[in-house]
Amino acid sequence: xxxxxxxxxxxxxxxxxxxxxxxxxxxxxxxxxxxxxxxxxxxxxxxxxxxxxxxxxxxxxxxxxxxxxxxxxxxxxxxxxxxxxxxxxxxxxxxxxxxxxxxxxxxxxxxxxxxxxxxxxxxxxxxxxxxxxxxxxxxxxxxxxxxxxxxxxxxxxxxxxxxxxxxxxxxxxxxxxxxxxxxxxxxxxxxxxxxxxxxxxxxxxxxxxxxxxxxxxxxxxxxxxxxxxxxxxxxxxxxxxxxxxxxxxxxxxxxxxxxxxxxxxxxxxxxxxxxxxxxxxxxxxxxxxxxxxxxxxxxxxxxxxxxxxxxxxxxxxxxxxxxxxxxxxxxxxxxxxxxxxxxxxxxxxxxxxxxxxxxxxxxxxxxxxxxxxxxxxxxxxxxxxxxxxxxxxxxxx
Amino acid sequence: xxxxxxxxxxxxxxxxxxxxxxxxxxxxxxxxxxxxxxxxxxxxxxxxxxxxxxxxxxxxxxxxxxxxxxxxxxxxxxxxxxxxxxxxxxxxxxxxxxxxxxxxxxxxxxxxxxxxxxxxxxxxxxxxxxxxxxxxxxxxxxxxxxxxxxxxxxxxxxxxxxx
Numbered sequence: 001x002x003x004x005x006x007x008x009x010x011x012x013x014x015x016x017x018x019x020x021x022x023x024x025x026x027x028x029x030x031x032x033x034x035x036x037x038x039x040x041x042x043x044x045x046x047x048x049x050x051x052x053x054x055x056x057x058x059x060x061x062x063x064x065x066x067x068x069x070x071x072x073x074x075x076x077x078x079x080x081x082x083x084x085x086x087x088x089x090x091x092x093x094x095x096x097x098x099x100x101x102x103x104x105x106x107x108x109x110x111x112x113x114x115x116x117x118x119x120x121x122x123x124x125x126x127x128x129x130x131x132x133x134x135x136x137x138x139x140x141x142x143x144x145x146x147x148x149x150x151x152x153x154x155x156x157x158x159x160x161x162x163x164x165x166x167x168x169x170x171x172x173x174x175x176x177x178x179x180x181x182x183x184x185x186x187x188x189x190x191x192x193x194x195x196x197x198x199x200x201x202x203x204x205x206x207x208x209x210x211x212x213x214x215x216x217x218x219x220x221x222x223x224x225x226x227x228x229x230x231x232x233x234x235x236x237x238x239x240x241x242x243x244x245x246x247x248x249x250x251x252x253x254x255x256x257x258x259x260x261x262x263x264x265x266x267x268x269x270x271x272x273x274x275x276x277x278x279x280x281x282x283x284x285x286x287x288x289x290x291x292x293x294x295x296x297x298x299x300x301x302x303x304x305x306x307x308x309x310x311x312x313x314x315x316x317x318x319x320x321x322x323x324x325x326x327x328x329x330x331x332x333x334x335x336x337x338x339x340x341x342x343x344x345x346x347x348x349x350x351x352x353x354x355x356x357x358x359x360x361x362x363x364x365x366x367x368x369x370x371x372x373x374x375x376x377x378x379x380x381x382x383x384x385x386x387x388x389x390x391x392x393x394x395x396x397x
Numbered sequence: 398x399x400x401x402x403x404x405x406x407x408x409x410x411x412x413x414x415x416x417x418x419x420x421x422x423x424x425x426x427x428x429x430x431x432x433x434x435x436x437x438x439x440x441x442x443x444x445x446x447x448x449x450x451x452x453x454x455x456x457x458x459x460x461x462x463x464x465x466x467x468x469x470x471x472x473x474x475x476x477x478x479x480x481x482x483x484x485x486x487x488x489x490x491x492x493x494x495x496x497x498x499x500x501x502x503x504x505x506x507x508x509x510x511x512x513x514x515x516x517x518x519x520x521x522x523x524x525x526x527x528x529x530x531x532x533x534x535x536x537x538x539x540x541x542x543x544x545x546x547x548x549x550x551x552x553x554x555x556x557x558x559x560x
Contacts, residue, residue, distance in 0.1 A: 005502065005503075209501075211502075377496075381539060381540075
């Protein structure tokens with residue numbers, strides 16, 4: 001753990017039954033009355049957008065416009081388009097309803113508006129931007145995965161370069177993180193599993209990478225315990241609101257953890273697989289996690305920390321029954337078992353070939369892109385081009 | 398002059414000196430080390446990277462097929478790394494802290510596309526492997542690079558202006 005750390009606590013959290021109905025009051029206290037609601041077509045189709053609009057109406061608030069054309073992998077162009085729409089309509093706040101793509105788009109829009117610019121690319125960087133103009137922003141996650149409602153990170157694609165750009169700024173954090181069980185209970189099992197595994201990877205990488213600190217450890221350790229217990233239940237019983245809320249809170253805690261301690265090699269390679277081969281982020285995380293943990297272990301890092309994590313993952317009985325020198329390997333084995341269980345329950349991919357989106361010829365481009373991903377800096381073990389190729393080979397089939 | 402001001406001034410002067418040594422070492426290793434040569438060769442054409450230390454100015458480099466090249470003093474960077482304080486930069490430039498540790502401990506900010514900074518970071522890591530004794534380099538780097546020329550030769554090139 002480093003000698004110095006910084007930690008920004010997450011947004012105000014509205015978590016639980018009928019949390020949506022509190023949004024108008026909260027936005028009003030932030031001086032906002034004319035929100036632009038951002039979402040995607042899928043959520044509009046299943047009625048989630050309508051549920052939010054009804055909840056706003058109960059508090060006397062109407063969205064000036066509802067923009068539902070945000071694609072699964074949003075881009076810089078979409079961000080710039082929405083920022084222009086926000087200005088044209090005279091909106092004063094943002095409500096993002098969706099998964100990582102929608103929330104990160106809203107963050108990008110907020111950043112463009114705050115800097116009074118027109119192009120998100122002008123705001124690229126890490127911790128460099130001044131606050132600028134404050135645009136009140138409520139994030140309503142509809143998956144329990146990205147934790148974006150509690151992070152200072154926005155990932156937005158640059159289609160021309162075939163990369164996912166990472167924007168980091170403390171001013172990207174939403175004002176409100178709204179966790180309402182109605183928003184995740186219709187999520188299909190396959191997506192619940194994939195996004196839930198993403199949240200688990202956030203917790204594990206946050207708890208092990210070079211930027212970890214005492215506060216992020218606390219968030220991450222709590223998060224991983226909640227996620228591993230609630231995820232299989234939420235996959236099997238989608239309407240189980242208790243499991244859904246535990247998972248949603250776990251995802252938020254993991255988001256707050258990694259937002260302040262960053263993530264490592266799983267994400268560096270995962271971002272590259274997303275950028276080059278369009279592998280869904282959660283699927284990439286699921287496939288890579290055990291192999292990258294094993295790699296970190298082989299490189300002589302993380303043994304002590306992975307051993308400690310067994311307690312939070314598998315519980316005190318398993319931890320106590322496992323000899324100290326086997327706990328790190330047992331933690332990896334626990335995650336492989338969880339993944340297999342989820343794969344059998346809903347078809348979660350376990351290998352790259354399972355995704356049907358990657359060709360071995362892509363490995364070189366993936367490895368080169370991963371090497372230039374900022375997440376690789378704080379991974380405990382060094383990884384070069386050949387190491388990444390070896391990991392990709394390992395998870396191929 | 399207060400003791401604090403004197404200390405800051407010395408730190409800034411040290412950073413200026415070490416930055417010049419670093420650039421010269423990079424220029425030399427662009428021809429002598431295959432990994433740095435490959436990074437310079439693959440550098441996006443015309444893109445610039447600037448490194449700044451508060452109160453001590455900075456330098457701007459670009460990669461070319463012939464190696465890293467230092468540009469005019471005030472050339473802006475497409476990507477700029479700026480240390481938050483002279484003491485932060487001093488710790489990194491004097492081998493008390495590696496680049497990864499400095500990043501993890503918020504010692505600098507970055508403006509621009511991080512992907513452009515990553516090849517430079519890798520090159521600095523390799524260069525530190527040459528410049529610092531193994532015992533010290535092991536504390537700074539996750540993995541020691543394989544040296545393709547002697548450390549004495551790199552220091553010699555610094556004295557000769559990076560040739």
